[in-house]
Amino acid sequence: MTRVGIIGLGHGVFGRRSDATVQELAFEAFRAAMEDAGIERDAVDASVIGSVPEYHKQRSLAGVVQEYLGLVPKPTWLTEVACASGSAAMRTAWMAIKAGVHDVVAVIGCQKMTELSTPEILALMGRVGEVQWESGFGTTFPGYYAMFAKRHMHEFGTTRDHLLDVAVKNHHYGAMNPLALFRKEITAEKAKASEDVATPFQVYDCCANADGAACVILASEDRAREISSKPVWLSGMGCASATMSVLRRPNLVGLPSAEHAAAQAYAMAGIGPADVKVADVHDCFTIAEIMAYEDLGFCERGEGGPFVAEKQSYIGGKVAVNVDGGLKAKGHPIGATGVSMTYEIAKQLRGEAGERQVPDADVGLTHNVGGIGQYCFVQVLTRD
Amino acid sequence: MFKWFGKVNYTPYTKVADFARHLRDGRLMGSRCKRCGATSFPPRADCDACMHGEFEFFEVSGKGTLHTFTKIVAAPTGFEDVTPYTIGVVDLDGGGKALAWFGDSIPEQDISIGMEVQVVPRIFEELEEIKVYYSLEQPGTTWSKAEQPW
Ligand SMILES: [Zn+2]
Numbered sequence: 001m002t003r004v005g006i007i008g009l010g011h012g013v014f015g016r017r018s019d020a021t022v023q024e025l026a027f028e029a030f031r032a033a034m035e036d037a038g039i040e041r042d043a044v045d046a047s048v049i050g051s052v053p054e055y056h057k058q059r060s061l062a063g064v065v066q067e068y069l070g071l072v073p074k075p076t077w078l079t080e081v082a083c084a085s086g087s088a089a090m091r092t093a094w095m096a097i098k099a100g101v102h103d104v105v106a107v108i109g110c111q112k113m114t115e116l117s118t119p120e121i122l123a124l125m126g127r128v129g130e131v132q133w134e135s136g137f138g139t140t141f142p143g144y145y146a147m148f149a150k151r152h153m154h155e156f157g158t159t160r161d162h163l164l165d166v167a168v169k170n171h172h173y174g175a176m177n178p179l180a181l182f183r184k185e186i187t188a189e190k191a192k193a194s195e196d197v198a199t200p201f202q203v204y205d206c207c208a209n210a211d212g213a214a215c216v217i218l219a220s221e222d223r224a225r226e227i228s229s230k231p232v233w234l235s236g237m238g239c240a241s242a243t244m245s246v247l248r249r250p251n252l253v254g255l256p257s258a259e260h261a262a263a264q265a266y267a268m269a270g271i272g273p274a275d276v277k278v279a280d281v282h283d284c285f286t287i288a289e290i291m292a293y294e295d296l297g298f299c300e301r302g303e304g305g306p307f308v309a310e311k312q313s314y315i316g317g318k319v320a321v322n323v324d325g326g327l328k329a330k331g332h333p334i335g336a337t338g339v340s341m342t343y344e345i346a347k348q349l350r351g352e353a354g355e356r357q358v359p360d361a362d363v364g365l366t367h368n369v370g371g372i373g374q375y376c377f378v379q380v381l382t383r384d
Numbered sequence: 385m386f387k388w389f390g391k392v393n394y395t396p397y398t399k400v401a402d403f404a405r406h407l408r409d410g411r412l413m414g415s416r417c418k419r420c421g422a423t424s425f426p427p428r429a430d431c432d433a434c435m436h437g438e439f440e441f442f443e444v445s446g447k448g449t450l451h452t453f454t455k456i457v458a459a460p461t462g463f464e465d466v467t468p469y470t471i472g473v474v475d476l477d478g479g480g481k482a483l484a485w486f487g488d489s490i491p492e493q494d495i496s497i498g499m500e501v502q503v504v505p506r507i508f509e510e511l512e513e514i515k516v517y518y519s520l521e522q523p524g525t526t527w528s529k530a531e532q533p534w
Contacts (some may be wrong), residue, residue, distance in 0.1 A: 118515035126460030136390020146454035154497040247481040
């Protein structure tokens with residue numbers, strides 16, 4: 001079976017995009033990716049759209065995006081697995097090319113989260129978990145991750161400062177990323193002065209809703225070599241699930257789906273965690289990045305707090321993590337996030353990350369989580 | 385009658401609907417597979433172990449150990465009037481986990497991971513309609529038409 005290469009990258013600015021519809025956001029990213037690839041639309045065989053439908057007034061989003069991109073009558077479909085919808089789009093496009101069905105596929109992650117009113121957002125927020133046994137007690141998305149944080153702190157001595165070290169790091173790098181929602185450094189003191197959300201989390205432990213889109217053009221190995229002088233390869237593709245209900249999990253100190261997905265991706269790529277130079281991980285909340293270090297094997301279980309405190313996840317440490325600002329500072333337009341991660345890591349492998357460039361970045365990784373770990377996708381990216 | 389369960393109920397129809405009737409009568413029930421005997425809390429109609437479709441309810445003690453907790457300050461729709469509230473996840477002694485609010489037998493400052501707690505059936509007294517739930521209480525707390533946890 002063919003390898004699958006990344007030949008085009010496009011990314012719009014994340015933030016409150018009151019200037020654009022979701023298909024207009026998608027178009028920005030798609031046009032940039034096509035220009036980057038140096039191809040015209042007739043070279044694209046199909047598109048896959050990653051997005052979470054309940055945030056949009058427009059139902060069945062793939063249709064309106066496909067029309068606006070001018071790709072009709074080519075095939076298109078939508079993938080949805082909550083905050084990992086973008087990586088699900090990546091995976092289905094990769095599968096289509098591996099299977100020989102399509103040669104060139106445009107993957108577009110796009111999301112508008114500011115179309116809904118605050119009451120609509122609050123109503124959605126109440127149904128984020130398993131609704132039969134959990135939501136009736138008023139669970140929330142930050143509430144779930146807060147319970148992971150409390151347990152992690154209890155078992156391993158992870159501290160409040162460890163959590164905030166993640167936020168400080170990601171805002172540090174976000175300040176250097178022109179595509180990011182927040183481009184300001186923060187301090188732990190400022191974070192500790194922010195409002196409570198769900199103990200131990202305050203506002204600065206949580207990523208922010210945003211609008212945005214990213215696009216990655218994938219091609220079979222033959223087509224990638226014809227089109228691109230610098231293809232980046234999808235060398236390891238892992239994907240796994242975990243129970244919807246946290247009550248059916250053995251513990252709340254990690255995400256089993258991430259461990260499974262990472263093991264698959266490392267095995268397929270023939271590498272281990274120590275080979276990864278740069279990674280984008282799913283830091284929807286500060287504890288999520290600490291658990292990601294551990295689930296991905298960057299450090300031992302329980303060592304994630306000291307790992308960030310010792311700056312091992314900064315550029316110059318063991319592995320540079322979320323040096324685009326992560327979900328925390330870049331913003332989290334949920335359907336776009338997975339594609340945005342692939343964009344960033346491919347840019348790093350091409351040596352085009354500017355002042356955030358990780359030296360000698362030859363192996364990179366993305367880790368995109370849906371919900372509270374119900375879904376996880378891990379990609380290993382390499383270059384020639 | 386599963387619509388009785390929860391301050392907000394999103395799933396009025398389920399094969400384990402009688403759970404709520406038992407809860408109204410002060411009994412906390414798990415499920416047991418009629419073929420292989422596998423048990424579950426929360427209950428489920430279809431066996432996770434052998435895929436058999438017949439089950440029976442059995443009463444669980446509700447006793448267990450606090451796995452984790454959080455105080456929720458930013459609340460979703462339907463919970464504005466009780467905010468803030470503290471929820472916890474309990475490892476039940478007989479297997480399974482439960483998620484619930486803390487009741488008034490455990491003051492907020494006494495909550496700590498690893499403490500012994502009991503999941504106790506409760507009823508919303510102030511409502512005309514029947515609304516039931518369960519709360520996390522000091523072990524030995526019996527079902528009573530007690531004060532609300534907030
Ligand atoms: Zn069975």
